[in-house]
Amino acid sequence: MSDVTLPLPESRSRLALALRRPGFLMGAAIIGLSTLLALFPWLFAPYDPNFIDYTAVGQPPSAAHPFGTDMLGRDALSRVIWAYRINMQMAILATIFALLIGVTVGALVGYYRGVADMVFGRFVDAIITFPFLVLVIAVVAVLGPGLINMYIAITLVGWVYYARLMRAEVIGQMGNDYAAAGLVMGYSDRRIIFRHLLPNAITPVIVYWMTDMALAILLGSSLGYLGLGAQPPQSEWGVLIAEGRNFITTAWWLSLMPGIAIVLTGLGFSLLGDAMADLLRPRG
Amino acid sequence: MTRDTILEVRNLSTTFTRAGRALPAVRDVSFTLGRGEVLGLVGESGSGKSVTLRSILGLSRHYGTVSGEVIWKGRDIAPLSERALRTVRGREIAMIFQEPMSSLNPLLTVGLQLTEVLKAHTALNRTERRKRAIEMLDHVGIPSAAARLDDYPHQFSGGMRQRVMIAIALAARPQLLLADEPTTALDVTIQAQILDLILGLAREYDMGVLLVTHDLGVVAQTCDRVAVMYGGRIVEEAPVTSLLSDPRHPYTMGLMRSVPEGVAPRTPLYSVPGTPPALDALPAGCAFAPRCPSASATCTATDPGLNRLAPGRTVACHHPVHMAKGDAA
Numbered sequence: 001m002s003d004v005t006l007p008l009p010e011s012r013s014r015l016a017l018a019l020r021r022p023g024f025l026m027g028a029a030i031i032g033l034s035t036l037l038a039l040f041p042w043l044f045a046p047y048d049p050n051f052i053d054y055t056a057v058g059q060p061p062s063a064a065h066p067f068g069t070d071m072l073g074r075d076a077l078s079r080v081i082w083a084y085r086i087n088m089q090m091a092i093l094a095t096i097f098a099l100l101i102g103v104t105v106g107a108l109v110g111y112y113r114g115v116a117d118m119v120f121g122r123f124v125d126a127i128i129t130f131p132f133l134v135l136v137i138a139v140v141a142v143l144g145p146g147l148i149n150m151y152i153a154i155t156l157v158g159w160v161y162y163a164r165l166m167r168a169e170v171i172g173q174m175g176n177d178y179a180a181a182g183l184v185m186g187y188s189d190r191r192i193i194f195r196h197l198l199p200n201a202i203t204p205v206i207v208y209w210m211t212d213m214a215l216a217i218l219l220g221s222s223l224g225y226l227g228l229g230a231q232p233p234q235s236e237w238g239v240l241i242a243e244g245r246n247f248i249t250t251a252w253w254l255s256l257m258p259g260i261a262i263v264l265t266g267l268g269f270s271l272l273g274d275a276m277a278d279l280l281r282p283r284g
Numbered sequence: 285m286t287r288d289t290i291l292e293v294r295n296l297s298t299t300f301t302r303a304g305r306a307l308p309a310v311r312d313v314s315f316t317l318g319r320g321e322v323l324g325l326v327g328e329s330g331s332g333k334s335v336t337l338r339s340i341l342g343l344s345r346h347y348g349t350v351s352g353e354v355i356w357k358g359r360d361i362a363p364l365s366e367r368a369l370r371t372v373r374g375r376e377i378a379m380i381f382q383e384p385m386s387s388l389n390p391l392l393t394v395g396l397q398l399t400e401v402l403k404a405h406t407a408l409n410r411t412e413r414r415k416r417a418i419e420m421l422d423h424v425g426i427p428s429a430a431a432r433l434d435d436y437p438h439q440f441s442g443g444m445r446q447r448v449m450i451a452i453a454l455a456a457r458p459q460l461l462l463a464d465e466p467t468t469a470l471d472v473t474i475q476a477q478i479l480d481l482i483l484g485l486a487r488e489y490d491m492g493v494l495l496v497t498h499d500l501g502v503v504a505q506t507c508d509r510v511a512v513m514y515g516g517r518i519v520e521e522a523p524v525t526s527l528l529s530d531p532r533h534p535y536t537m538g539l540m541r542s543v544p545e546g547v548a549p550r551t552p553l554y555s556v557p558g559t560p561p562a563l564d565a566l567p568a569g570c571a572f573a574p575r576c577p578s579a580s581a582t583c584t585a586t587d588p589g590l591n592r593l594a595p596g597r598t599v600a601c602h603h604p605v606h607m608a609k610g611d612a613a
Binding site for chain 2: 176177178180181182183184185186187188189196199200
C-alpha cells in the first residue's frame with residue numbers, strides 16, 4: 001500500500017505536556033486543596049465554626065487564632081475553612097444545571113434552526129441586555145432569599161450563556177461533512193446531535209464552565225454579602241465579609257481573609273480552565 | 285444493453301433562497317440509473333451536480349425547495365418523512381463526500397463508526413458487527429485491519445480515510461452509492477486507487493454508482509454513461525464512449541478541449557471563455573449561450589430543452605456540434 005500512516009502523538013503525551021505547565025499544576029493544586037477543605041472541613045478547622053467564645057471577642061490574628069476572632073468570639077480561620085463547603089457547592093450547583101439545560105437547548109436550536117432558533121435568538125438578546133447580577137437579584141427577590149433560591153435564580157439566567165455558546169459551536173460543527181454523513185447513513189437526529197455533534201462541540205463549553213464556576217463563587221458571595229444568598233450564621237465568604245464590614249478599619253482581617261479565599265479559588269478555576277482548553281482542543 | 289432501472293429522477297428542481305432572491309441550483313433534471321450502472325455527473329463548480337446528488341437523499345430540502353420525483357425501486361422517496369427516509373439512507377443508498385478529513389467524526393474510533401452503521405441497518409450482534417467491520421476495512425485495503433479498528437481518524441492519511449469512509453458507506457451493502465467528488469481532495473496516485481476500489485466494489489456488490497466529478501479523465505476511466513450539467517441543467521447525456529468520441533454540446537466540447545491530452549509541451553491550456561452564470565441571473569434562453577462559440581439569436585431567446593438524438597443520447601442545444609470521428613481535441 002502506498003500510503004503509510006505514521007503513529008501520531010497520542011492524547012497521553014498531550015496530558016503529559018499539560019502536566020508540565022506551571023499554570024495547570026497550580027490550578028489543579030488550588031482546586032484539589034479547595035475540594036479537600038470542602039469535603040472534610042473538620043480535619044482542617046481548628047475550632048467549631050459556630051462555637052461562641054465570649055472570652056475571646058474581636059481578637060487580632062495570633063497563634064491560637066491565625067485569622068483572629070469575630071465579634072462573637074468565633075474563630076475566623078475555622079469559619080473561612082467551613083465556608084469552602086458552601087462556596088465550592090455554589091461553584092457546582094449554580095452552574096451544573098445551567099450547563100445541562102444550556103447545552104441541550106443550544107444543541108437543539110443549533111441543529112434545527114428555524115423558528116425555534118429565531119425565538120431563542122431574540123430571547124438571548126433580551127437576557128444579555130440586562131446585567132447578569134440585576135436579573136439574578138430580581139429573581140431572588142421574587143423567590144425569596146436563601147441558597148436554593150439563589151441556585152434557581154442563577155440557573156434561570158445562566159443557561160442562556162451556555163446555550164448561546166453551544167448553538168454557535170454546533171452550527172460550526174455542522175459545516176463538517178461528518179454531520180451530513182450521519183444524516184445520509186440514516187442515523188436519527190438524536191444520534192447525530194448527541195453522539196456526533198455534541199461531543200465535538202462541547203470543548204468551549206467546558207472551558208467556559210471552569211470560568212463560570214469562578215464567577216458563580218463570586219456571584220454567590222456577592223448575594224451572600226447582600227443578604228440574598230447564604231444566611232448567617234452559615235459560614236460563607238460573602239456572609240463573612242459582610243459580618244466584618246463594620247470593623248473594616250479596626251479588624252480588617254475579618255473581611256480580607258474570606259476575600260483572599262474567593263480570589264484564590266477563582267484563580268484556581270481560571271488556571272484549570274486554561275489548561276483544559278489546551279487539553280481538550282480537538283485533534284486534527 | 286438494458287438493465288432494470290433502479291433509480292429514476294424525474295423533473296428534479298432545487299431552489300435556494302438567499303436574501304429574498306431565488307437561486308435555482310437544479311432545474312428540471314431527469315435521468316435514470318440501472319442496477320450496477322456507473323453514471324457520471326460532470327460540470328463546473330456551481331453547475332448543480334452536488335445539489336442534485338444531495339437532493340436525491342433529501343438533504344437539500346432542509347435549505348431550499350425541492351420538487352420533482354425520485355423514484356427508487358419503484359417508489360417515490362422525495363416526499364418521504366425523515367423517519368421513513370432513514371431506512372433508505374445508509375441501508376439502500378449510501379453517500380461519500382469529497383473531504384475525507386472532515387467526513388469522519390474525529391472523536392470516535394473508526395471501529396465505532398463502522399459498527400454504528402451496522403447497528404443501525406443490520407441485525408448483526410456485537411461480535412458479528414466487529415467481525416464485519418474488520419472484513420470491511422480489510423476489503424477496502426486497510427493493512428492490518430483488526431489492529432486499526434481502535435484507531436482514530438487522525439491516525440489515518442487522507443487516502444486511508446477515504447477508504448474508511450467507503451467501508452462505512454458500504455458496510456450495510458447498499459445498492460446505490462452516491463459519490464460526491466470522492467477523489468478531488470486526494471493525490472493523483474491515490475485518486476486512481478480509490479476509483480479502482482469504488483468500481484471494484486460496485487461490480488462485486490452489483491451496486492449502482494452516481495459519481496459527481498468535474499474531471500473528465502475520471503469519467504473516462506470509470507463511467508458507463510455521463511450526464512453533463514451546466515447552470516443547473518443536464519445539457520448532454522450519452523454513453524461515455526460516444527460522449528468522448530463524439531460530443532454534441534459545445535460546452536462538452538469546451539470541457540474536453542480543456543483537458544490537456546496529446547498536446548505539445550508548452551501549449552497554452554484551453555479554457556472555456558467566460559464564467560458560469562450567476563444563479564440569480566440566468567439567461568432567458570440557453571444558459572451557456574453567453575459563452576458559446578456557436579450561439580445565435582435563437583439561443584439567447586429560447587431555451588433549447590433536451591432533444592433525443594438516439595437511444596440513450598440527448599442534448600440540449602439549438603446547434604449541436606457535428607464532428608468527424610478522431611477530430612476531438
